[in-house]
Structures are given as structure tokens and as C-alpha cells.
Amino acid sequence: MGRRPHRRALRTTAVGAVSASLVAAGVLAHAPAAQAATSPVRYVDIAGDGGTVLKANVITPAGADDTRRYPLIVLPTSWGFPQVQYLAQAQRLADDGYVVLAYNVRGFWQSGGEIDVAGPRDVADASKVVDWALANTPADPGHIGMAGVSYGAGISLLAAAHDPRVRAVASLSGWGDLIDSIHSGRTQHLQAAAVLDTVGTVTGRQSAESREIFSAFYDSDLTKEQEIVAWGKKRSPASYLDRLDKNGTAVLMAGAWGDTIFPPNQSAALYERLTGPKRLELRPGDHATAELPGLFGLPNDVWTDTRRWMDHYLKGVDNGIDREQPVQLTSRSTDGYEGYPDWKSVGATREKIALAGTTTIRTNVDSGADGGIVFLSSILDQVARVPPVASIPLLPRYWAAVWQSPKYASAQQVRGTARLHTTLTPTEESGTLVAYLYDVGPLGLGKLVSHAPYTFHGATPGKPFGLDLELFSTAYDVPAGHRLALVVDTVDPLYIEHNPSGARLTFSSPATDPSYVSVPLREQ
Template identity: 25%
Template sequence: MPKRTRMTIWRTPATLAVAILTAVFLAPATARAAPRESRPVYSYAHAIRESVWVDTGLDEDGDGRNDRVAADIVRPAEPARQGRKVPVIMDASPYYSCCGRGNESQLKTYDTHGHVVQMPLFYDNYFVPRGYAFVGVDLTGTNRSDGCVDVGGRSDIRSAKAVIDWLNGRARAYSSRAGGTPVKAGWTNGRTGMIGKSWDGTIANGVAATGVKGLKTIVPISAISSWYDYYFAQGAPLYDGGPDELAGYVQSDGAQAHCAAVQRRLAEGSPRSGDWTRLWTERDYVKDAAKVRASVFLVHGMQDLNVRTKHFGQWWDALARQGVERKIWLSQTGHVDPFDYRRGAWVDTLHRWFDHELLGYDNGIDREPMADIERHPDRWVTSAAWPPRGTRATVLRPAAGGQAGVGTLGLRRAAGTETFTDDPGLSETDWAAHLTASTPEKAGFLTAPLSRDLRLAGSAEVTVTATPTTASAHLSAVLVDVGPASIRDYADSAEGITTLTDRTCWGESTAGDSACFKETRAKTAAVDYTVVSRGWADLGHYASATKGVPLTPGRAYTMTLRLAATDHVVPAGHRLALIVAGTDKDLIDPPATRPTLTVDLSRTAAKVPLVGGAAAFAQATDAHATDGRAGIPAPTVLDGVRAPSAGRHIPAS
């Protein structure tokens, strides 16, 4: 369950007496109700636009002076004149000059005095008139900031944290990059919310994991929670190149000239062996979830194959264990911002979230369902908690044989083996397209057609015992919904959306910064199967994430693959399938050899988060199972609605 925010007003005895007298003599007709929504009462055209350079306390570029990070600010002028302080919405990004933000790749632009004219995205246009300041931070080594890009490490996180410290009076800032006049943030109350997609949202995660005071909420969109898991999956390489190349892609010309040592450190600390190093420990925010003070509104596409859903799954679970107040949106898209697939609802929800978390308005958003899930294109459902109550990790076991030689998937342990040969030219979609036939490059296992809907919600894992014929081997495990459906076309280059020519406006515009953005619609595809979740691993890392070892051909190894988090309903009439195979083309790199692997089915199983647990699976497949409580069948739970039951349900984390 989410941790509720309680607003407490501390009073001295004198102010308490005044409050009591006021309550006694104030007639009900004149009492004013507490505000529930911030309104656009301030001028965006006349907003104050300024830039400061905040001292990070680091000297990553080795020039003998502390690096300073640039923060461009747009804030309403009226509150300062009225002696009132405002909260801050902040997006710290490496992309403000190299690559752009949003669906239209907007960059920061400046006037001849160096003041920001265009701030990408709608945040400033919409929220500044409503009494917020917006701060766009250039990460160190990018755009107008000093220092070096270190891809999620100390410098990245410190550059954004330093700005929050400055907003709360704990750090120094200056009016120019070279020095200039010291500047204080006397206009803000220090209450800050961070937001951003991809790398930007990753920085929000990392800063929250420092426990910095003043950061009240974060809204990470398609964000990384551990940088190792961006480049590797349990030892299996996911991308060509490494963080050194990514740093070179975004860094400024000045950083290019002075940051060779940092580039070497990034390269040396991220070997393509997939071994865990100190560099990855520094960039793992999940381990520091206990330090998080901020609430978290997490957003992710369930078919994001750039920042895969393992990132949100492990972060969400870690935050849940710490009782962090949290909310989640899960779409059918790939790596797409919710502004571009559910615009009106997104702006309204984000507005209410910031009003609640930064202004303290009791607008009820903390009492609404925790999760919004896109079940079909543009069709959303909610869950009171996520994963829903009644979700249980259910062990499903593969068995050999079955129709046309294809294996089966059920609750009972089975003996036997299945053999496949790694084919790096084939992918999960090739395997799924041939699930009903036995093919040499995969081992596939299917349930019977379901008699009722079956919902998966959360993170799964698959334990595989396999004997390789060579000294190296990679594994893939994939869960598939086998049956026809219309889905967002996440495999398209736009990852589930089509950009239109018409524009809608969200906030106020100026001549240099329009609040109007191109509309989008869902791009759909008719499919015969849907990949629900996937995971990969290097079998040589079976014993340790720290260091892989050569395999002994002919020896059996057991390894558990951690699959990406999801929320998916396999409808009645469809089948749930498990695929075990080798290289997943275009998603992991192949091993040095091309092994044949023999899978011991008696020591292989999938642990799947099913709403209703084993009993729900048994009911959907006409099998026999109980939930372990004196033989009481577990109820089926779909989209947060639980069937009546006398049983007690334990909330899932």
C-alpha cells in the first residue's frame, strides 16, 4: 500500500492561541476552503528568466577549480513581489544541446544576454503560470556546464543534487560560468520535484537515492535504476559499445577536450565480459532505496526495449520494501513519453500530483488507485495496489512432448529433456511465430487454451538447468501470450505512436517558446502472439554476477534468469507459453561459440506473478491446485477487482 502523506502544522503556544480565537470568531460563511488546484493566475510572458552556475564541489575535468553546473530558471515574477516563495519542478538532462527533448527534439535556446528563451517540453509553459518555478539543469560536461559526463556516476548525480542543495540554501551559485556575483535562491521554499524521461528520469532516481533534503517527489519516465542492467543482462552484453561512447555522444566541445581521463575510466570499468565492477556499484541506485525520502510517480512502457522494464520492476520492489509513497503508469508503448500517448489525462494527473506533493493540496490523488495500466491501445484500467493484492509467485513447470512434439507448461514437475542449438540469426519474434511446432533453435512449452482470463503482474524469473556443448553459452527466457490481439506497434520506429500535424496547446506561449505540440495517435498492429516478458543471461555467470567463468562442455549448470516486469492479461481462449533459447537477435550479443544446450526439465521452472496464484492458473487450465491454505481455492483477481472469498489476502510488494 502507498505510504500516505500527512500534513502537520507546528505551532508555538502564542500562534496556537491566535488560531483558537480565529476558529471561534470566524463565521462559517467567511471561512475559505483549502485550495485543491493551482490555477494559471501568473504571467508567463513576464516571468523571470535567469541562469546560475552552481558549485558541485568536484573537479572532474582537472582544471584546478570546482566544476559549475548551469541551471536555467523560469519563474513567475508576481510571487516574489508579494513576498511569497514558490516550489520548483526540475529536469536535469544531458540532452539540452546535443539531442533535444520530447517527440519534437526541442533544444534550449538563448537570447543575446544568455537568458533561456525556449525551454523544451511543456513544463514551464504550463506550471509557471500556476505558481511553480521550472529549472532546467545541464548535467556536468554538457551544454553550458563545466566538468565531464560520467554516465550516471558521481558527477552526474552530484550536478543535479547540488542544484537542490542550492535551492535549499546549502550550496553556492554564481551569475556566470567564470565566477560573477554569488546568487541566492531566496524566491523558493526549496520544495523540489524532479521529472524526466530516459537519462533525465535516471538522474531523478539517482538523486532520490542520495536522500537529499528538499527533494519531495520524482517522476521518472522510462528511467534506468541500475546502469549495469542497461548494458548487460546477468553477464550477457545488451549493446555494442559502452558508457564511454555514450558520454562522448552528449558531451560539450569543452568536455571533449578535457575529459579523456574520465572516458578511459568509463571504458576500463565496463568490460564487455559482463563482469560486475566498482563502476556498476556506483551506478546502482536500487541498493540505496532505503535512503529515498521523496515520493515516486513511476511511468514506463511495458514494451520498452531501450530501458527495459526490469529497471522499473526492481526499483518499484525496492521502494515498496521501504514503504515509499508511490504511483505507477504502465503503457503498451516502447520508449515513449506519456505526453505522446495519453496527453490530456497525463497533464491533468501530473498537475494534481505536483499540487499534492509540492503545494500540499489535499486533492485526493493519494487516495486514488495506485496503478493505471493500458490493457489495449487507448484502453486503460486501474488497480488499487500494484501488484494487485492476491498476486502470488506461482511455479510453472515445463514438460516434454505434447501436440506435434511441442512441450507443455503446467503445475506438475516432469522428467525428460529438451535440446536446442543457439542460432544468433533468430529473435524472440521468430521463436514465438513457431511456438506450435518443434524447431531446433528453441525449446517451447505451452498451456492448453485457457478457460478464463489469467493476469500476470510483476516480475518473473526462470530457473534453467542446461548442459552446453561448448565453453560459452547465452540463454534467453521469454513469456508469450499465444493468440490474436491488436496491440500498439512497439516494433515500429516510433514505438507505438503516429505523430500528426495538428497541434494542441498546454499552457501559455511566447514568441520564442510555444506551448503547442503535435498531436499523436496510437499506431496499432494485429498480431497472433504477444511477447509479455523476457530475460537474458550468460551461463558463465551462473555462480556469480561479479565474474564469469568458462563452461565445461558436458557439465550441467543451473542459473536463474530475472525477467522484465509486466502487467498483462492472457485472455480466455489464448495460451501462455515459455520459450527457452540462446541468443535473442538484436537484443543480446551472441557468445563466442555456438552451443547446443540440453535442458533438464525436472530442474527447470518459471516463477510467474499470477493474480490469484496457483489456484487461478488451475482454474484457467482446468488443472488441480490450491493456494496452500487448507485446500482453499484462491480467488481470481483481475484489474484490482477481487472475487468474494472468505480467505484473507496478504498484500503483495
């Protein structure tokens, strides 16, 4: 097996991101107080599943009384954030005629219990919160919605699948498949898991089950892999697709291309399978960064569309959101939105770049091609359009396989999901590789377009096998005169690698099964 970082080292890796999260939480806790409230805020205790106390706040429309009923929106908090997280948006929703109830999920801050990681207790808590709102506020039982960021997004989707009273959901930076998010390609997403683990340790109380799962995850314990997968499937909205469809829940999903916690592929896959009212929005940024300004009460497209979604499906407002193209994308390279009728239309035009020849690389050394640093890299890409870079000519071919396309005479648009197909011959039964797609300029500097990890176990040394890998979905514009490059190496700080010392990987392109990377590409 490859090197295993010490658990303390994993947490140190996440310190920067965790600190940023906690600072933001503290600022949010004080920002709403400076605003002139038009609707009163009540702080209440709600008995969740098993009587666990959930700390919550309730805002009702100004002048509301028991003679009328108002649509209800329930907001579960994000992982590690306090109950005041949504006050700015809750106030605005209340001013628009909603009863809004935000609650601190179990195991965090002042709420009781232990962290359930969006498990059955969290789902049951959400229904208990709805019960309380219907009994103690002028909420309308026929017009109930849920929304949330990150952890609150996942809980909202899961709650809607289990409670048919929830008619509309806005899932902001949430997930469709939890395991495909942090264990895609059978590869542990090291920095993402370290962020979640660290924030949970600092701001909450982990259950014995969650501690065991995190430990098995870090230790790469293959004997518990199926247990981890089963644990994650229970916490994945995709596992309850039939219930969401049966309930007819109107689902808005919004995320970011560079989300290092919940990459967009798994959310897009869930979106495509839903049959009820649905909308998918993807923008530049990392986890929850696109909607973060809205939590401070600043103008924000994500929250604007959340309100439009709720207005239409809870109030019946004819605002046109149901007639717009349901898939709305913003490129990482340009401003403005692009609309599509469905997800498959996003990458309908494809080009295959041949990966000719036979190439052997050594493992255990980082070639210099990397996916970046959790949060930091995608935020830089979002605000300054500066993605992770690598000098393609200088990448050591001893540790990296490199293929390049011809130069493009005109600008090209990458939209959707690139797919790698190749034949791999390992010298060991286990191994990890990471594939990167770069936009390469005239001087050979490559800007990262997308990437994804892949891990295999139980292979026969010396025996070739076919490998198919989806890279993380993206929207990126390649300038005229540039080319695309596919780079494959075996070490990336974002992931845990499983390469035995001295192992080698050989990539070949048999005449009967040529290797290629299929890129969703069209001329701009």
C-alpha cells in the first residue's frame, strides 16, 4: 500500500479551510444584528427525534396572526455552522410572506445529541421540526419547503424523500451520492474528509459510528469498504429517488464546478434521474462559495433563484422559473448564463483525443500535476480565474504520462464531463492514478480544466485491463491557438493513494481497443 498520513497531519491540512469556516460563522452570528428587523425573531427549543433538543429560531411575517396561514420554509444548518447562519436570508423570506424556521442540526453547537451525518435521526429531526412549526406558528401544512447549504442541503433532500409534506427543496452545494462525493473512483478524498472531520470535532460531538467510519476511511481498511459504502448509501438522496419522484417534490440543485467536497458529477446524475419539477444550476467556485455572499445579506443569484423557486412552487407565483431552460450554467472563463433543456445536452458534442503508444510511469512521487488545495484553488479560480497550473513540457515523464491534442485554430468550449478510456497494466494488485485535463498555452503552461482519481484493488500483476474514468464535470473556454493535454500520474495531495513502493503502471492503446479521452468540446 502507499503512504498513509497520520490523522493529526490530515487535520493540519484542513486548518486553513476550517478556520475560514469558523470565522465566517462568527461574522454571520453578528451581521444580522446590525440590520433593521422588520419581522420578530424568536429563539426556541424543539424536541427532535428521541426528545433531543434542537436549538432553532423562527421568523414570521410582520403582523402575522392566527387568522391566516403562511407557507413554511425550514432551514437546517450547514456542517459546523450555528443556527444564526441563515438569519439574513430568513429575514428576507419572512418579509416576503413566509414563516421561516432555521434549526441547528443535532450534534453541533448548542443542539443536543451526537452528529448523525445526515442519517436516520437527522431525517426524523426534520419531520419533528415541521411538526413543531405547524403546531406553534401560522404555517400552512399544504405549502412546506426546505432549503439549506451543504449539510443542510443534503438533509433537506433526504427529509423531502421521507416526508411527503415537503413540496419544494433548494439544495445548495449539497450532494446526490455521498460515497461518490468523497470516495469517487474508489479513492478517498483526503482533504475533503479532513475538513469535515476537523470541523465536526471542533464544533460538534461525533458519534461512535461516525468516528469509526472516519477512522476506517483514513486507514484505507478494505475489510470495511462495503460497510462504508452501505453507510454512505443510507445517507444519499440518490438512494431514495423513487420517493422523491412519488412525492412530486420540486427540486432545485445548485453547486459549483470546483466543489472539492461534493463534486458536481453526482449531483448532475441525480438531477438527470429525477422526473418531477427540477432545476440544476452550476457556477464557478468551490464548496458553498457561490451562495456565501447571500448569507451576509448581499445580492446573490443563488438565493434569488431559491426565493423564485419557493415563490413558484409554494405560493403559485407565475414568475417564469418553470418556463426557463432547467439547466443553467456559468462558465469558469466568462460571465453570463447558458441554458440547456437537460444535462445530457450540455456535453452533446464530443471530440476524442487519441492516447497513442505505450507509456510506463513509476509511482509514489508527485509529478507536479495536481488538483490544487481544497477550497483555496477553486476560490482563486472563481474570483481571479486562476486555476491550478503546471508546466507541461517540464513534467517528468518518469512519473507522468502526457498526451496532447493538436492546436485549435479557433476557441473551444469544454462543457460537461470528459471521459478517459485506456488499457492499464499494473505491476501490483493495487494502485492509484489521477488523470488531469489541461488547457496548454503557447509557452507550455497548462491550466487545469478538470481531473479525477482512480483506484483499483485485486488486479492481476502483469495482466492488462480496461479502465474507464469520468473526470469532474466543468465548463471552461479554451482560447484559439491552445491545445488540450491529458496527464496521468499517481500522487495528489487531495487524495489517499494506494501504490505499493516501486510499482509501475503501463498505459497502452491496443488496435482492437484504442485509448482516448473523450472531451465535451464545441467550437465557440
